[in-house]
Amino acid sequence: MKVLVIAEHDNGKLAGATLNAVTAAQAFGAPVHVLVAGHDTAAVAGEAAGLAGVAEIIAVDAAHYRDQSAENLAVLVADVVRGEGFTGVVAGGTSFGKNLAPRTAALLDVAPVSDVVSIAGAGRYVRPVYAGNVMVTVESDEAIQVITVRTTAFAAAPSGGAAGVRERAPAADLGVSRLLGRELSKSERPELAAARVVVSGGRGLGSGEKYREVLEPLADRLGAALGASRAAVDAGYVPNDYQVGQTGKIVAPDLYVAVGISGAIQHLAGMKDSKVIVAINKDPDAPIFQVADFGLVGDLFEAVPQLADGLAAG
Amino acid sequence: MKILVPVKRVVDYNVKVRVKSDRSGVELAGVKMAINPFDEISVEEAVRLKEAGIATEVVAVSCGSAASQETLRTALAMGADRAILVETDAELQPLAVGKLLKAVADREQPQLVICGKQAIDDDANQTGQILAALMGWAQATFASKLCVEGETLRVTREVDGGLETLELKLPAVVTSDLRLNEPRYATLPNIMKAKKKPLDVIPAADLGVDIAPRLRHSQYSEPPVRKAGIKVADVADLIARLRNDAKVI
Ligand SMILES: Cc1cc2nc3c(=O)[nH]c(=O)nc-3n(C[C@H](O)[C@H](O)[C@H](O)COP(=O)(O)OP(=O)(O)OC[C@H]3O[C@@H](n4cnc5c(N)ncnc54)[C@H](O)[C@@H]3O)c2cc1C
Ligand SMILES: Cc1cc2nc3c(=O)[nH]c(=O)nc-3n(C[C@H](O)[C@H](O)[C@H](O)COP(=O)(O)OP(=O)(O)OC[C@H]3O[C@@H](n4cnc5c(N)ncnc54)[C@H](O)[C@@H]3O)c2cc1C
Numbered sequence: 057m058k059v060l061v062i063a064e065h066d067n068g069k070l071a072g073a074t075l076n077a078v079t080a081a082q083a084f085g086a087p088v089h090v091l092v093a094g095h096d097t098a099a100v101a102g103e104a105a106g107l108a109g110v111a112e113i114i115a116v117d118a119a120h121y122r123d124q125s126a127e128n129l130a131v132l133v134a135d136v137v138r139g140e141g142f143t144g145v146v147a148g149g150t151s152f153g154k155n156l157a158p159r160t161a162a163l164l165d166v167a168p169v170s171d172v173v174s175i176a177g178a179g180r181y182v183r184p185v186y187a188g189n190v191m192v193t194v195e196s197d198e199a200i201q202v203i204t205v206r207t208t209a210f211a212a213a214p215s216g217g218a219a220g221v222r223e224r225a226p227a228a229d230l231g232v233s234r235l236l237g238r239e240l241s242k243s244e245r246p247e248l249a250a251a252r253v254v255v256s257g258g259r260g261l262g263s264g265e266k267y268r269e270v271l272e273p274l275a276d277r278l279g280a281a282l283g284a285s286r287a288a289v290d291a292g293y294v295p296n297d298y299q300v301g302q303t304g305k306i307v308a309p310d311l312y313v314a315v316g317i318s319g320a321i322q323h324l325a326g327m328k329d330s331k332v333i334v335a336i337n338k339d340p341d342a343p344i345f346q347v348a349d350f351g352l353v354g355d356l357f358e359a360v361p362q363l364a365d366g367l368a369a370g
Numbered sequence: 371m372k373i374l375v376p377v378k379r380v381v382d383y384n385v386k387v388r389v390k391s392d393r394s395g396v397e398l399a400g401v402k403m404a405i406n407p408f409d410e411i412s413v414e415e416a417v418r419l420k421e422a423g424i425a426t427e428v429v430a431v432s433c434g435s436a437a438s439q440e441t442l443r444t445a446l447a448m449g450a451d452r453a454i455l456v457e458t459d460a461e462l463q464p465l466a467v468g469k470l471l472k473a474v475a476d477r478e479q480p481q482l483v484i485c486g487k488q489a490i491d492d493d494a495n496q497t498g499q500i501l502a503a504l505m506g507w508a509q510a511t512f513a514s515k516l517c518v519e520g521e522t523l524r525v526t527r528e529v530d531g532g533l534e535t536l537e538l539k540l541p542a543v544v545t546s547d548l549r550l551n552e553p554r555y556a557t558l559p560n561i562m563k564a565k566k567k568p569l570d571v572i573p574a575a576d577l578g579v580d581i582a583p584r585l586r587h588s589q590y591s592e593p594p595v596r597k598a599g600i601k602v603a604d605v606a607d608l609i610a611r612l613r614n615d616a617k618v619i
Contacts, residue, residue, distance in 0.1 A: 125536075126499065126502075126509055126511075127502075127508055127509065130503060150530050151511075151512060151527075151528070151529040151530045152529075152530070154495050154499075154511070155499065155509075155511045155512075156499075157499075158464070158494075158495070158496035158497075158499035158500050158503075159499040159500070159502060159503040159509065160503075161465070161496075161500070162465065162468060162499070162500040162501075162503035162504050163503050165465075166465075166584070167463055167464070167465045167584035167585050168464075168465075168496055168500075169585065170493070170494050170495055170496060171493065171495075184493070184593070185396075185491065185492050185493055186381070186387045186396065186490075186491055186493070187490065187493070188593065189386060189387055189592065189593075190387060190389055190396055190590055190591070190592060190593075191590070191591050191592070191593050192587050192589070192590050192591075193587070193588045193589040193590075193591075194585050194586070194587055194588075195585065195586040195587075195588050196584065196585050196586075197584075198584055231539075232507065232508035232538065232539045232542075233508040233509075233510070233536050233537065233538045233539070233542075234536065234537045234538075235534065235535070235536055236524070236535040236536060236537050237534075237535050238529075238531075238532065238533065238534045238535075239532050239533045239534075240531040240532040240533075241531065241532045249530070253618075278619065286548065289549070290548070290549065295532060295533075296514065296528045296532070296533065296547075296549065297528070297529070297530060297531055297532050302490070302493070303487070303488065303490075303547075303548060305530070310618050311612070311616075311618040311619070321386060322383070328596055331618070332612070332616045332618050333596075333599075334608065334612070340601075345598060345601070346596075346598045347596045347598065348598065348599055349599035349600075349616065350599055350600065350601075350602050350608055350611055350612065350616070351598075351599065351600070351601045351602065352601070352602050352604075352605065352608050353601060354604075359605055362605040363605050363608065363609065366605055366606065366609045367609065367619065
């Protein structure tokens with residue numbers, strides 16, 4: 057067996073999810089190669105080559121990979137897999153991996169497996185279904201195993217490797233889609249999916265203004281990433297990439313502080329693997345208290361500033 | 371422009387499912403079923419495109435057992451013009467659904483297919499991408515905005531870092547995210563009207579594609595439940611416990 061990890065990057069930097077994917081790929085007990093396809097990505101290939109446990113980097117450079125379209129990348133990955141005899145393909149379960157892996161699998165005529173949280177060898181996986189309320193063991197005899205992995209379930213691969221970088225010719229440009237632009241949230245805070253502490257706000261905050269006014273000082277104190285419930289995103293308090301849950305991001309920080317969030321199962325699906333959960337809610341019967349290690353019943357507009365001040369006082 | 375909307379019958383999102391005692395699956399007997407919420411959003415988007423004079427026909431399609439007719443009637447009541455049930459009682463996995471949908475798309479020749487980004491039961495998030503690959507069409511997953519401009523489609527996608535806007539050549543496959551629109555409620559007169567709209571049933575076997583499952587689901591289990599902790603007295607108590615008991619700050 058031979059496994060190909062698809063690197064996720066912005067042509068300048070390797071995404072954290074790839075480090076988790078490399079660790080997951082080791083579970084196959086076979087050599088792990090990393091495909092870096094993009095434009096002017098020497099730095100990314102270098103970063104990937106420095107990861108422990110990586111046998112080789114396959115670098116493909118072409119202008120039509122710059123924007124990482126699933127259409128062009130899927131054709132390339134399928135070519136590499138068939139041409140070089142790979143029998144496993146692993147990507148992080150991020151919007152990038154979810155967009156690409158099923159398309160690639162369909163080109164290879166194999167059934168992909170999404171959001172794997174544990175691997176007991178090739179073709180034996182566990183994955184969550186029904187918003188994480190059920191775990192299922194999936195067995196696959198497919199000749200090529202194509203999977204995406206839940207990043208919080210696998211540690212980041214450490215550095216310490218020195219793999220070689222081999223260049224490979226690009227596949228054709230399908231020319232069926234074009235990137236017009238990106239509006240990416242800029243933040244000095246840690247990345248939500250990988251943060252050690254997450255402070256999340258829900259509809260209880262009442263407005264975007266209040267969300268920032270109340271939660272930012274607390275997040276600053278804790279060095280936390282900011283997250284939100286779907287209701288807070290739908291109401292426009294914060295952008296979409298803040299959403300935690302079944303259909304948003306999955307997080308598993310050491311500390312998750314849920315403020316003004318009721319605790320719907322779709323929200324719990326995204327955070328119930330956090331080590332310590334704190335809930336602040338004025339409704340003593342809110343379902344969030346059923347998963348919280350420490351629940352504070354009270355008005356968030358009083359409690360959260362007190363908490364931020366209390367932490368500052370040391 | 372004709373739009374095809376694949377809709378799936380799933381366990382209602384309010385239901386907390388239970389694993390069967392023999393761990394062979396999830397208890398579905400007597401459980402409330404509904405149209406997958408993302409598919410409701412797709413139907414809404416297609417109907418809006420028709421109301422705006424951009425789409426000429428909206429066709430809803432579901433693959434599954436006869437019970438999925440109910441799901442298709444929901445789509446018809448929301449404004450789809452007709453429906454197709456690809457009927458089978460066999461277990462369907464996303465690759466098989468993709469192949470069945472391709473066979474339907476080959477017959478129907480839509481310019482646009484709007485799938486849901488994921489079905490809330492199996493949470494696979496695969497079918498739209500698989501269909502796009504099998505058709506050789508462009509894809510835009512996790513759409514929060516969609517705009518038809520002649521022969522091209524402009525789609526804003528929700529990605530991990532924020533938003534991304536793509537221009538796709540038609541025909542194409544789009545998968546809907548939560549914020550694409552807010553679906554309407556079907557009114558009683560429209561529910562009555564939907565009963566008279568055409569609903570064709572095609573036996574899956576007639577489409578001549580291999581739908582045998584590729585994956586086995588050998589065991590289901592419920593993850594360990596998280597126990598409720600304690601309610602703290604006040605903020606000072608909370609800080610003390612986070613410092614001394616949990617040692618996370
Ligand atoms: C298909 C589908 C997918 C979904 N995916 C997700 C998802 O990924 N993530 C997600 O989060 N949701 C998701 N949802 C939505 C989910 O069902 C809930 O609607 C949502 O999580 C509710 O958000 P909330 O807790 O902020 O709002 P509410 O449920 O309205 O809760 C607000 C809470 O704030 C408290 N509160 C109000 N004022 C104060 C105050 N002054 N002080 C203290 N507490 C206060 C209230 O007591 C209440 O408990 C999904 C739903 C569907 C149908
Ligand atoms: C009788 C029966 C038994 C089953 N048993 C199991 C089982 O034990 N374990 C298991 O994991 N799965 C089982 N399945 C299959 C499972 O329920 C899903 O249909 C399948 O895995 C597709 O995954 P998904 O819906 O999460 O796809 P996703 O890729 O998440 O779906 C995305 C979108 O694709 C479209 N779509 C998906 N399915 C259909 C469909 N059938 N018709 C029309 N459009 C569709 C919709 O637009 C949907 O929003 C069974 C199915 C049947 C009929």
